[in-house]
Amino acid sequence: MGQxxxxxxxxxxxxxxxxxxxxxxxxxxxxxxxxxxxxPPNDTRMCYPAIVYYVGGGNDVHADNTRYIPRxxxxxxxxxxDPLSSRVDAIRGLRYAxxxxxxxxDGLHQHKFKIIR
Numbered sequence: 001m002g003q004x005x006x007x008x009x010x011x012x013x014x015x016x017x018x019x020x021x022x023x024x025x026x027x028x029x030x031x032x033x034x035x036x037x038x039x040p041p042n043d044t045r046m047c048y049p050a051i052v053y054y055v056g057g058g059n060d061v062h063a064d065n066t067r068y069i070p071r072x073x074x075x076x077x078x079x080x081x082d083p084l085s086s087r088v089d090a091i092r093g094l095r096y097a098x099x100x101x102x103x104x105x106d107g108l109h110q111h112k113f114k115i116i117r
Contacts, residue, residue: 015072018117019055022074022094026051029090048108049080049087056114076113083109091115 019038026036035050046052056075076097078087083102088111092099096116103110 014070018072019074022053022115022117025094026053026076029087046079049078049082049085051091052077052079053115071116074115074117076115078111078113079108081108085109085111 023036023038027033030036030049030051032047035047037044037046037050037052039054040046040052053074053076056073058070058072076091078085078091080087083104088099088102091097091111091113094115098114100112100114102112
């Protein structure tokens with residue numbers, strides 16, 4: 001049986017602090033807190049334009065055989081009707097943001113990003 005790894009409350013709090021700061025940046029980009037969704041259930045009715053984001057995993061920096069900087073990856077989707085929206089550039093301009101792809105689904109343009117915090 002594998003060992004349970006203990007995660008310090010300091011690390012959890014740091015991750016949540018980073019997520020909340022990112023959430024505030026998304027609200028600033030959209031101008032509406034009700035259109036920013038963190039890990040919404042499948043049956044959530046969304047209003048558009050919207051930003052939906054999920055925890056995508058870790059992207060820790062290691063040094064000296066130990067975890068040096070704990071970081072979290074967020075998978076982010078901007079959903080809206082405008083394929084050339086200035087919001088795409090606003091999200092791309094966030095620190096440690098990478099633009100991955102875009103596609104059209106159900107008449108809405110979806111722009112995918114990865115952000116590391």
